[in-house]
Amino acid sequence: MIRMRRVTKIYKGNVYALEDVTLDIEKGEFVFLVGPSGSGKTTFIKLLIKEEEPTSGQIYIADTNINQLRKWKVPYLRRKIGCVFQDFKLLPHKTVFQNVAYAMEVTGKSRRLIEQQVPEVLKLVGLGHKLDAFPDELSGGEQQRVAIARAFINRPPILLADEPTGNVDPSLGEGIVRLLEKINSTGTTVIVATHDKNIVDAFRKRVIALENGRIIRDQDRGVYGYE
């Protein structure tokens, strides 16, 4: 599903955010991406949705080389990848409902479908009662859950989640990862970047550990491994 070949990303100022990363992630896998702050996890995700271009190396998603993707095709790539951003990236002038609905509108879904599915999914993340609130009016954890709802409303084949439990209490965080696991069990490939030792250790999935932009460990049924 996802193949990276010798991918290096150098930001201006000679920052090596990713260096010589090669890996394969198969369809239907569940992967934890761990590593200390600044090790390149968010960069990894940005490369997959073509928010950033790799400095060198090749990235294939469903056998398409996304480096060579035409500009106008990028939106269609992004529709196949649901993404929970570390800073949520909610539209500040839209309500919770509209924020989630937007991801469906973009793909031309009918109003009827939108009005039926959005509240359903929001209920799933525990926000059924906040449909008409604006992001400013939500607690940090609530915003994070809106971002999660938006990411999988279109049932994308790939789901990327950057720190999806960073702003919620441990029990809710576990609930969220359980939800991601459920989504994964329907065939969706899920990649979760996280710092949450407890969760990584509890779920025992494949763990890819980054440090200074390099993969230092790639382990099935792994643990967090930092102290």
Added chain:
Amino acid sequence: MIRMRRVTKIYKGNVYALEDVTLDIEKGEFVFLVGPSGSGKTTFIKLLIKEEEPTSGQIYIADTNINQLRKWKVPYLRRKIGCVFQDFKLLPHKTVFQNVAYAMEVTGKSRRLIEQQVPEVLKLVGLGHKLDAFPDELSGGEQQRVAIARAFINRPPILLADEPTGNVDPSLGEGIVRLLEKINSTGTTVIVATHDKNIVDAFRKRVIALENGRIIRDQDRGVYGYE
């Protein structure tokens, strides 16, 4: 230092974010504020810096009733309280250096002092090499540490930190709390809102637990207490 008397905050839509909260926090204390997502931790902090007004009840800081504080005095209140915001609130068009320097400029500190102290403090949080980066060019954890540096650059008598370890790996998170502890040991009152069970359990400080806006537990040398 901080006294709350029957403080209630009701947001529009009849959301009880805080309900009948009464507590005292003495000068030099170190307090963890815990509770599930949406329990009112951020609201608690917003009330202390007068970003929101309580619906009812009194709040005293250093024996001043801040409800009755004149408008033009609010900035001077805020200068006495360093605050790490859950969403960082960095100025996007200023560099890391300028972001931290701004908090000093506001109080009329001299350029020489600023140029000496800002890099020092940034080194302390491990960002000595990112002085000229813009917030957009930082990882989530790096942004969080800039916010921490800005909060205590002016050595305020009170330091509030909302989820200061939400975006960093466990070891760095512990480092940050250790830093807060060091600041606390110089006499600063520190309040940390957090979800991080490991850290709360490790440091054994006073724990105030909120649920649905009510204080359900207030314990010296407490633990996180949720699972």
Added chain:
Amino acid sequence: MNRVKYFAAETWASLRKNIILAVAAIAVVAVSLGILGLVVMGWNMFTNMIKNAERKVGEVDLYLTDLTTTEELKAIEAFLASIPEVDAATIYFKSKDEALQEFKERFKDQPELWEYIDENPLPNSYELMTKDPKDVGVVVNRIKNDAPHPERIEDIKSASSAIEKLENIFDKFRQIGIVAVVALAVIAILLVSVTIQVAIFARRREIGIMKLVGATNWFIRWPFVIEGVFEGTVGSLVAILVVLSVKVWILDRLVESLQFLRLSFSAGLLAVLVPCILLGGVVIGALGSAYALGRFLEV
């Protein structure tokens, strides 16, 4: 000192960041003040034309009833010739028929106006010129008070009524001018204010953050005030450039080519206009930012 440097740096940064906005504000101020300057110059030109026209006209017409006898006519004509201010050589008797002829000539394109007239409704009249156009009023008064057979004099029309007409028009122009100038100034202030509001609006999150880290209101306000005044000033400089070029390249040439209209500029017009535009720019900038700040920067 430190403060001043800080504000200057802050303003400059904001201007550079929002360069689009700044250019827009400057363009709007320039357009408004430019139009203002052009209106004032055009108005001045027109005023001078009217004044020149006033100075040329010295005609008095005296309408007589049809009952006037030849003797009475003679007496009146003699009286007119005896008025010292009247240029006796110009006294001219225009008969009813001549008047009708002239009327028909003038409205030959609209024959319906006179085709069906059987009886000539126009009066006999005397036309005369004063020696000096200024004396029209004096002459009219003398005729009114001292003319023989006043009952035969139906009406006196003088250049002073023409002057009055011109002055009415001139007054109307002045009113239009004042209204236009005030309206434009208000538009300019509103537009500068709008651009400052937009600048505030674009940075409202930033401003919110600044307040949260303890910036006082004035610490936040000053850069915007300076920005507004700076934009107003630059805008007025552009307007001055435009006004001067229009004057040199267009209006001066117009004055030259249309000499028969006796257009001209008052001496010292520019010496007043240029500083006024500059001041206008500063005031517009200051008022614009003040209004914007008042509406949008309350805590």
Added chain:
Amino acid sequence: MNRVKYFAAETWASLRKNIILAVAAIAVVAVSLGILGLVVMGWNMFTNMIKNAERKVGEVDLYLTDLTTTEELKAIEAFLASIPEVDAATIYFKSKDEALQEFKERFKDQPELWEYIDENPLPNSYELMTKDPKDVGVVVNRIKNDAPHPERIEDIKSASSAIEKLENIFDKFRQIGIVAVVALAVIAILLVSVTIQVAIFARRREIGIMKLVGATNWFIRWPFVIEGVFEGTVGSLVAILVVLSVKVWILDRLVESLQFLRLSFSAGLLAVLVPCILLGGVVIGALGSAYALGRFLEV
């Protein structure tokens, strides 16, 4: 359908959110198109004035050398009277002395011009009017080709040279008009574009987010295009209102009061001007947003 509804809702939301911006854009378009309309109307008024002036003038002056004998004069006068297009009654011989007298009278304020003349430098001349002003050219040609004693004719001045002068001025006006109209249109486009740019700028984070959740470029663009066109259209409607009121309340009254200038509007001017302003607004809005989108919405 769903799309159309979505875009309309999105545009409306953006307009309401950025109401300040929208009002600014509309005001700018209104001012620009309003000025444009006023320039066109003023231009039209002036053109008609010049045309009316042209139609009135039909004078030809014939300057003779001092050597011309009385016989030759007679022959020339007879020839002039024989030209069918000439109104024989108007042929008038103006002697050197008369010309000098007139000259002195005309420049009586500047005696230095004539005080020290010992010999009269002015020529004898014939003045005449054509029956129809249009025939001035024909008459001048006939005199040039067929007049007796052509060696005595020093110069022919005709109204056609006056008309040429007027036409030159008129041409200059037309050029100024075209330049002004083009300049204003460009300013209007730039200012609409600036406001759309600002709208984009104010929402650049939002746009970034939209792209990240898979919105195509056109999905993001349409609301801005619609916003620009909407603003242009509303602005042009305001301009039309302004232009119509200025016409009814000011210009029509001016035409009435300044009848002696023979000002007038061409029939059907408004029937052309109003749709043109409307179209102009739409085009300005479209070009403005297109330019802004081209510059600022590339992926």
